Amino acid sequence: MAESAAATPLHIIVLVKWVPDYQLERRIAEDRRMDRSGGVLSELDEYPLEAALQIREAAERPVRVSALTLGPSGASASAKKALQIGADDAFHLTDDALAGADVAATSVALRGAVEQAFATGDEETEAVRLVLTGMASEDGETSAVPAQLAERLGVALVTNATGISLEGDAVVVDRISASEQQKVRADLPAVVSVTDQANDPRYPNFKAIMAAKKKTTTSWALSEVGLTADDVASRTQVTAAAPRPPREAGEVITDEGDAGKRIVEFLAKERVL
Amino acid sequence: MSAVLVFFDAVDGSLSSGQQELLTLAASLGEAHVVTGAADPSEALAFDGVEVVWTGESEISAPDPALVDLLETAVRESGADVVLGTDSADSTDALARLAVRLEAGLITDAVGVDGDASSGATSLTVHKSVLAGGYTTSAQVTSGPAVITVRPNSVEAALSAGAAPEVTALPVSASSSGVEVLGRTELEASERPALTEARVVVAGGRGMDGNFGPLEELADELGAAIGASRAATDAGWIDHAAQVGQTGVTVSPQLYLSAGISGAVQQRAGMQTAQTIVAINKDEDAPVFEIADFGVVGDLFEVIPQMLEELRRRKT
Numbered sequence: 373m374a375e376s377a378a379a380t381p382l383h384i385i386v387l388v389k390w391v392p393d394y395q396l397e398r399r400i401a402e403d404r405r406m407d408r409s410g411g412v413l414s415e416l417d418e419y420p421l422e423a424a425l426q427i428r429e430a431a432e433r434p435v436r437v438s439a440l441t442l443g444p445s446g447a448s449a450s451a452k453k454a455l456q457i458g459a460d461d462a463f464h465l466t467d468d469a470l471a472g473a474d475v476a477a478t479s480v481a482l483r484g485a486v487e488q489a490f491a492t493g494d495e496e497t498e499a500v501r502l503v504l505t506g507m508a509s510e511d512g513e514t515s516a517v518p519a520q521l522a523e524r525l526g527v528a529l530v531t532n533a534t535g536i537s538l539e540g541d542a543v544v545v546d547r548i549s550a551s552e553q554q555k556v557r558a559d560l561p562a563v564v565s566v567t568d569q570a571n572d573p574r575y576p577n578f579k580a581i582m583a584a585k586k587k588t589t590t591s592w593a594l595s596e597v598g599l600t601a602d603d604v605a606s607r608t609q610v611t612a613a614a615p616r617p618p619r620e621a622g623e624v625i626t627d628e629g630d631a632g633k634r635i636v637e638f639l640a641k642e643r644v645l
Numbered sequence: 646m647s648a649v650l651v652f653f654d655a656v657d658g659s660l661s662s663g664q665q666e667l668l669t670l671a672a673s674l675g676e677a678h679v680v681t682g683a684a685d686p687s688e689a690l691a692f693d694g695v696e697v698v699w700t701g702e703s704e705i706s707a708p709d710p711a712l713v714d715l716l717e718t719a720v721r722e723s724g725a726d727v728v729l730g731t732d733s734a735d736s737t738d739a740l741a742r743l744a745v746r747l748e749a750g751l752i753t754d755a756v757g758v759d760g761d762a763s764s765g766a767t768s769l770t771v772h773k774s775v776l777a778g779g780y781t782t783s784a785q786v787t788s789g790p791a792v793i794t795v796r797p798n799s800v801e802a803a804l805s806a807g808a809a810p811e812v813t814a815l816p817v818s819a820s821s822s823g824v825e826v827l828g829r830t831e832l833e834a835s836e837r838p839a840l841t842e843a844r845v846v847v848a849g850g851r852g853m854d855g856n857f858g859p860l861e862e863l864a865d866e867l868g869a870a871i872g873a874s875r876a877a878t879d880a881g882w883i884d885h886a887a888q889v890g891q892t893g894v895t896v897s898p899q900l901y902l903s904a905g906i907s908g909a910v911q912q913r914a915g916m917q918t919a920q921t922i923v924a925i926n927k928d929e930d931a932p933v934f935e936i937a938d939f940g941v942v943g944d945l946f947e948v949i950p951q952m953l954e955e956l957r958r959r960k961t
């Protein structure tokens with residue numbers, strides 16, 4: 373490892389989203405926006421957080437792990453959970469102008485918050501910067517925010533990491549592309565999205581939950597990260613939303629030696645053979 | 646007619662059915678132009694209506710950010726107000742970055758697009774299936790161009806063979822700015838239909854107990870693709886690429902046969918828009934029965950061989 377890399381601190385920002393619980397019934401409200409009256413830390417964001425904590429534990433240099441969430445006031449719960457799991461500090465960007473933000477608006481706002489959060493680092497030593505995200509949000513599921521954020525920040529992008537490690541001032545990432553498994557190296561700063569194949573996220577233990585009480589969460593409005601409501605205008609709009617009629621349970625039989633035959637008969641009747 | 650630019654992040658030998666669907670969709674909206682980082686795509690693109698094809702000066706493949714430069718240049722050259730790509734990770738990455746550069750609206754994972762590109766990007770209606778198939782939505786871009794990724798198996802491909810189109814190389818070459826590929830391993834190509842594109846999917850879970858043999862036989866008999874739950878892929882019984890669900894692939898086949906899978910919400914997210922669902926599970930309380938059109942409470946190692954026997958009997 374290069375000497376400079378060993379000495380320079382690393383600042384990792386993990387994006388964590390507060391989303392409606394995937395296990396419960398989720399709703400799009402009358403205004404065609406997600407019902408965000410309740411929520412949890414997106415489970416898919418536990419994987420990048422775990423990756424950041426593992427990098428911190430393995431590194432021979434100071435590593436600071438910050439969690440950053442964008443969302444309504446309730447979203448501070450996801451920042452708190454990230455602190456309990458092991459992040460050092462947290463940031464929460466919240467503003468009425470962000471309600472219903474699409475990918476473009478979200479990535480503009482995140483860019484402002486990421487730059488602001490990186491700027492809160494130690495003034496004497498310019499830390500090396502890494503942004504980790506989940507592979508998708510559990511609600512919008514576009515998987516496009518990491519790419520738009522990287523483009524806006526003007527940094528390298530690596531998506532769908534199934535493994536990530538730090539090498540000097542670069543990350544080495546295993547990722548799955550359409551028809552191949554790739555190993556790539558990206559010089560920092562970079563944005564890397566991490567999949568659920570990458571690790572087994574830890575649970576917060578009692579000690580960590582107590583320790584989290586002493587950690588800080590900084591809340592910002594848009595103006596505090598240098599943005600106006602106009603900057604975060606969406607470039608798409610949802611014009612209609614309707615619940616899909618739930619699937620009805622069909623006939624269920626118990627195998628008495630002929631169930632396989634009866635499946636085939638059913639398929640023939642439904643004309644799917 | 647207005648140009649509709651179709652982006653293919655890779656072109657191997659011949660177009661996949663998802664890629665053919667995209668060309669069909671593009672032609673329904675305007676005049677299909679193709680841009681790809683692939684080398685020599687001409688033969689694969691020999692279809693009626695495909696007259697304009699752009700590549701770089703050299704082959705450019707993901708995750709090379711030069712793909713975004715190529716796309717941006719092709720949009721300028723074609724004057725396209727609509728850009729389409731498949732909903733794969735590499736394609737979404739490139740198109741999402743393109744949308745930033747064009748200050749365009751981005752809509753991912755569409756299952757349909759209606760309208761006429763010559764009436765402008767903002768006039769198109771884009772249909773989606775969201776919240777794990779729980780809702781259908783319509784959306785529009787409010788600021789063009791419209792950049793849209795499309796889920797495979799959403800449009801009926803209808804192309805007729807034509808002359809190999811002329812290919813124009815744009816002044817963009819591969820770069821390695823910031824991201825260097827240290828190694829590549831081809832994923833094993835299967836003889837079976839691609840999972841996202843297959844008409845029939847047979848899927849196995851923890852109940853397969855390490856033995857996908859019976860399911861493979863069934864897949865051969867039905868011309869099906871093989872899917873799996875995360876429990877089965879995590880156990881290493883089958884490649885991760887077979888995982889269906891929230892963090893795997895989403896499939897909407899005509900038939901999804903689920904064997905030894907409980908039907909957790911993350912699994913359902915990837916398969917509940919299938920036309921017909923058949924489930925085999927030995928636990929009568931398994932949640933998969935709530936969404937199955939036909940369910941069998943039984944041991945899959947007995948029921949699948951019965952199916953095979955009946956299928957073979959019918960063939961003779």
Ligand SMILES: Cc1cc2nc3c(=O)[nH]c(=O)nc-3n(C[C@H](O)[C@H](O)[C@H](O)COP(=O)(O)OP(=O)(O)OC[C@H]3O[C@@H](n4cnc5c(N)ncnc54)[C@H](O)[C@@H]3O)c2cc1C
Nearest residue numbers: 850851852874875876890891892893905906907912927945
């Ligand atoms: C962030 C996250 C993402 C996830 N993403 C996915 C995803 O994309 N896809 C996915 O599938 N899961 C996903 N999961 C996992 C999901 O929650 C379930 O754990 C998983 O789907 C269970 O797989 P299974 O049904 O095969 O196993 P189990 O739930 O253990 O069910 C096995 C079933 O097999 C039946 N069975 C056993 N033996 C037999 C037999 N001989 N004959 C007939 N039936 C038998 C049992 O009755 C049981 O119902 C995800 C989880 C998390 C936390």
